[in-house]
Amino acid sequence: MTHTHNNLIHTISLSLLIFSSSLTLTTSQSSVCRTSCGDIPIKYPFGIDDGCGSPYYRHIFACSSSGKLELRTPSGRYPVRNVSYADPHVVVTDPFMWSCEDGERFRPTRPFSLDSSTHFKLSPQNEYMFFNCSEDNVIIQPKPIFCEHFPEHCDSSCDSASYLCRHLPGCSFALPRSTCCSYYPKATESLRLMLKYCTSYASVYWKNVGAPMPYDQVPEYGIRVDFDIPVTTRCLQCQDPLKGGGTCGFDTLNQSFMCLCKDGNSTTHCKGIFKFNTLLRLY
Numbered sequence: 001m002t003h004t005h006n007n008l009i010h011t012i013s014l015s016l017l018i019f020s021s022s023l024t025l026t027t028s029q030s031s032v033c034r035t036s037c038g039d040i041p042i043k044y045p046f047g048i049d050d051g052c053g054s055p056y057y058r059h060i061f062a063c064s065s066s067g068k069l070e071l072r073t074p075s076g077r078y079p080v081r082n083v084s085y086a087d088p089h090v091v092v093t094d095p096f097m098w099s100c101e102d103g104e105r106f107r108p109t110r111p112f113s114l115d116s117s118t119h120f121k122l123s124p125q126n127e128y129m130f131f132n133c134s135e136d137n138v139i140i141q142p143k144p145i146f147c148e149h150f151p152e153h154c155d156s157s158c159d160s161a162s163y164l165c166r167h168l169p170g171c172s173f174a175l176p177r178s179t180c181c182s183y184y185p186k187a188t189e190s191l192r193l194m195l196k197y198c199t200s201y202a203s204v205y206w207k208n209v210g211a212p213m214p215y216d217q218v219p220e221y222g223i224r225v226d227f228d229i230p231v232t233t234r235c236l237q238c239q240d241p242l243k244g245g246g247t248c249g250f251d252t253l254n255q256s257f258m259c260l261c262k263d264g265n266s267t268t269h270c271k272g273i274f275k276f277n278t279l280l281r282l283y
Contacts, residue, residue, distance in 0.1 A: 033247050033260060037063035040083055044239070044248045045119075045229050052247065054230050055255040056119050071225070075113040081222055088229055089123060091205065091222045098131055098202040099221070100171040104179065106132040106199040111192040112223055123224035125206045125217075128191065129164055129182050131175075133198035140181050158183045158194075164204055169219040232257070237269050244270025 033052035035042055047053030048063045062070045062077065069080040071092050078092040096109040114120050133140060142161035158181035159165070165180035185191045195201060205224035206217040235248040238259035246259040246269060261270035 033249065034063065037061070037069040038067040040069045040080060041085075042069075042083075043085055044235065045227075046083070047249070051252045051258070052249045052260070054248070055250045056230060057227075058250075058255075060118060060120075073112070073114055075110055078112070078223075085229070087208075088227050090120075090225045090227065092225065093222050094203065097221075098129070098200040100168065100173075102200075103173075104175065106179075109195065109200045111195045111201075112203070113192065114225065119228040119230070120225050121227075122185070123205060123226045124184075125224050127162075127164060127182055127184060127204050127206070127219075128194070129162075129168075129180055129202045129204065130158060130194055130198040131179055131200045131202075133158065133181060133194075137197040138181075138194070140178075164219060169204060169221060234259070234268070238266075240269065242271070244272075246270040 033047060033049050037048055042048055042053075042061070045054035046057050046061055048061045048069075050058070060072055061080070062072060064070060069083075070077045071080050071090060078094060081091040081093055083090050094109075094112055098106065098109070114122065130138075139157035140160050141157050143157065143159040160177045160181045162180075162182035164182050165177065166174055168174060168180075183190075183194060185194065191201070202221060203223045204219045205222055207220045208216060209218055210216065234257050237243055238246040238248050244261060246261045246266070249258045249260040249265075250256060251258050257267065259266045259269055263270070
């Protein structure tokens with residue numbers, strides 16, 4: 001009886017050493033990874049709970065007490081209108097930017113900015129309208145019509161005769177050309193520089209609606225921010241339904257990859273990993 005008992009202890013000890021490299025015997029995090037905030041789904045690479053998603057986007061999103069998703073940036077917190085994972089982008093609204101209700105009352109605003117250490121970037125589908133700019137510091141002039149479709153071939157002037165300034169989206173009026181001009185900034189630094197010499201701005205992104213060209217895009221107010229989805233073999237293995245269908249996350253102490261499972265956290269996948277843990281508890 002004693003010999004059998006010692007063999008069992010030896011077997012359990014040896015198995016524990018083998019499994020310890022792939023198993024973290026801690027409380028499962030998968031149960032605390034919320035999958036939505038309001039009506040917006042939260043999927044990898046994002047997370048609104050620490051340790052969920054990719055560490056590249058840690059502390060980027062917050063879910064308010066009223067169930068509204070917000071994007072954190074160095075310039076503030078911005079309401080998120082929607083998130084697309086098929087065409088990876090986030091659309092946020094800036095409560096401080098100009099709106100139709102303001103008319104010609106151009107209230108001072110702050111520039112939207114992004115954290116350069118994240119995998120976010122301003123979308124080339126954004127177009128910005130600037131209002132009440134200093135003509136001593138900003139080149140304001142009409143651009144050739146082809147610049148609306150090929151802005152990269154045009155100079156850096158602010159277009160005072162743009163389509164958007166002549167047809168303000170959602171507005172029943174048009175502002176005098178001298179008070180509005182549109183510009184395609186290539187980075188948030190350009191936006192910050194423009195707002196040194198312009199009182200206010202409004203961001204419009206060209207939304208794909210799936211209609212035949214040239215009606216496949218319509219302008220909507222908002223800031224489109226594109227993002228990358230880090231694809232790793234570990235995450236694909238963790239999410240594989242045949243391997244337990246875990247949730248990709250990370251260790252909050254060292255930010256190393258973790259597969260979050262209903263029975264605990266693993267460094268690989270969920271299926272079969274926790275049977276040994278159950279054996280230990282039974283023993």
